[in-house]
Amino acid sequence: MGYFKDILKYEKKYRKYTTLNIVFNILYAIFNVLSVLAFIPVLGILFGTDNSVIKAPIYDGFKSIGRYAKDNFYYFISQKIENEGAVDVLLFICLLTFGLFLFKNLFRYLASYVLAYLRNGIVKDLRDKLYRKIIELPIAYFSEKRKGDTIARMTVDVQEVEVSFLTSLEAIVREPLTVVISLTMMLVISIELTLFVFILLPVSGFIISSISKKLKAKSQKAQKETGNFLSFIEETLTGLRIIKGFNAEKVIEDKFNISTTKFRNLMTSVLHRKNLASPMSEFLGSATIIAILYYGGKLVLENNSPLKAEEFFGYIVLFYTVLNPIKAITTAYYNIQRGEASAERIMEVLNTENSITDKPNAIIKQGFNSQIEFKDISFKYKDAYVLKDFSLTINIGETVALVGQSGSGKSTLANLITRFYDVNKGSILIDGTNIKDVTKKSLRDLMGIVSQDSILFNDTIANNIKLGTQHATDEAILEAANIANADEFIQNLPEKYQTNIGDSGNTLSGGQKQRLSIARAVLKNPPIMVLDEATSALDSESEQLVQIALEKMMQNRTSFVIAHRLSTIQKADTIVVMKKGKIVEQGKHEELLAKKGEYFKLVSMQSLS
Known part of the structure; x- marks a missing residue:
C-alpha cells in the first residue's frame, strides 16, 4: 500500500x-x-x-x-x-x-x-x-x-x-x-x-x-x-x-x-x-x-x-x-x-521531475540591453536533431525573420528562446548571460509571444488582454487594443470589453482573436517580441489588419519573427533562410532576391500560388 x-x-x-x-x-x-x-x-x-x-x-x-x-x-x-x-x-x-x-x-x-x-x-x-x-x-x-x-x-x-x-x-x-x-x-x-x-x-x-x-x-x-x-x-x-x-x-x-x-x-x-x-x-x-x-x-x-x-x-x-x-x-x-x-x-x-527548472542561484534578469545570441546550439525532440550547430545573433532593436519549409526548425527556435524546451548542446545568451542561469519568470517577463494559434480563454475580452498584466488599468487595456487594431470590433460587441468570448474565443473570427493576442502582448510591453507565424492562419483582409497591428507593436522593440507568408517580413532588418535545421541564406529582402537562391524559390512559389 x-x-x-x-x-x-x-x-x-x-x-x-x-x-x-x-x-x-x-x-x-x-x-x-x-x-x-x-x-x-x-x-x-x-x-x-x-x-x-x-x-x-x-x-x-x-x-x-x-x-x-x-x-x-x-x-x-x-x-x-x-x-x-x-x-x-x-x-x-x-x-x-x-x-x-x-x-x-x-x-x-x-x-x-x-x-x-x-x-x-x-x-x-x-x-x-x-x-x-x-x-x-x-x-x-x-x-x-x-x-x-x-x-x-x-x-x-x-x-x-x-x-x-x-x-x-x-x-x-x-x-x-x-x-x-x-x-x-x-x-x-x-x-x-x-x-x-x-x-x-x-x-x-x-x-x-x-x-x-x-x-x-x-x-x-x-x-x-x-x-x-x-x-x-x-x-x-x-x-x-x-x-x-x-x-x-x-x-x-x-x-x-x-x-x-x-x-x-x-x-x-x-x-x-x-x-x-x-x-x-x-x-x-x-x-x-x-x-x-x-x-x-x-x-x-x-x-x-x-x-x-x-x-x-x-x-x-x-x-x-x-x-x-x-x-x-x-x-x-x-x-x-x-x-x-x-x-x-x-x-x-x-513525482515527475521537471527537466526545466531554475538553478539555485539563478539571476533575476532586469531589462534587455544588447543582443540575443544562439551559440552553436543543437536540439532534438526525440532521436533526430532538428537543429545542429546553429548560430545566430540578434541585436537590440532589430527585427529578424526566420523563413523556410515546414520542419526546418523555425518554431523550435521560438520554443528554445522562451525555455519551453532546453537545448541539448550549445547555449542561448541574452546580454551575454546564458538563459539557463536566469530565472524562467524574469526571462519570460522580457518577452511577448504571439503564436499561430490564438490561445484565448473563456472569459471577458478585458481579462484575456490583461492575462499577463493583472494590475493593468482600463486606459492601458484600451491603448493596447488600439495599437492591435482591436478596439474597433470590440466597441461593436454587446458588452464591449466585458463581453465573454466563449470557449477558446469561438464567438470571434480568426483575425479578431489574433488581434486580441497581439493586444495582450502589447499590454505586457516587453522589450523582445516572439512572433510564431502570427498571420499564417488568416485570410488576406484579416492578415492586412493584423500585419498593421504587428508593425505598430514591433516599433522600438527587438523582434524574433517566424514567418510562413513572406509578404509579411519584407521590412525585416535580417531575413534568415533555414533548411533542415541550418542557415542556408541570410540578408535583407532585396539582397536575397538578387541571389536567386532558396529565398528566391520560396518567394516565387508563394507568388505563383
Missing part, C-alpha cells in the same frame, strides 16, 4: 482532525463493547442463574485484572439485587445500556463529523497540487501524453482515491480499535474460547486476501481506459467539424465504443471481485460462529466449567461485534487495492 501512504502524507496539515477522529473512535469502540457487555447481567437475571458475588474481589496483580474487573461488576450487581430487587436492577441495567448506546452513536457521529474536514481537505490539496504540477511541467511532457489521460488523472482518479482511500480511513481507524477492545473483553470472558477463535480467523483472512490479488491490476487497466475514452471525447469536441465534414461519425463512434466496451469488461471484473468481499467474509464469519457455538457449547455443558451460559451468549454477541468490523476492514482492504491504481497514476504525475 505504498501509494496509499503517499496520499496520507497530505494528512499532516489536518492533524488536529485526525487526532479528534482517533479520540472519538476510541470512545466509540469502548462504548460499543460496553453496550454489549451490559446485557450479560440482564441474561443472568432473566434466566435466574446464580452469578452472585458475596465478597468484594481482591486485586491479585495485572495478570488477573480482567477477572478482577468482571467480579467487581458482578459484586456490584449482586449488591444492588440484594438491596433493591431484581426488577429494579433490570430497569437500571436497561437504562445503563440505553445510555451506552446513546454515547456509542454520538461518538460515532462526531468521528465522522471531523473526518469530513480531513477527507475533503486532502482531496482539495491533491487537486491543487496536481493542477500546480501540470502548470509547472514543461511542454515536452504533454507532447507525449494524451490530454484525456491527464484530465482523467485530475478528475476520475482523484475521485477514485476519495471514494476508495478516504472513505476507508474510518474503517482503518475505528474498526481495528473495536476489534482490539472486543477481543480483550473476549479474553476476559474465556481465554480458551478466544484462542480457538484466533486459530479460525487467520484461515478466513488468507481466503479473503487470495481473492483480492488481481483487483489492483484490473483497476489500473480500467483507469487507463478511462483516460482513453476521455481523450476520444476531447478530440471529438475539438475536431467536430472535420468529423462531420468527412462523414466520419461512424468511424469515431466505433473507436469510442471499443474503448467503452473494454472499460465495461474491466469494471465488471473489478466489481465482481469487490462485491464478493462482503458475502465471502459473512459466510466465513458464519462458519466461524457455528464452530464457536459447538466448541463454546461444549465448554458450557462441561461440569465445573468457568464459562457460564449468559457469559457464553455475551461472548457470541461480542464476536458479532468483532465480525462486523472485520467485514468493514475487509471491504476497506478491497477499496484500497482498487484505489492503489488511481493513486499510482496521480503520484506518477506528482
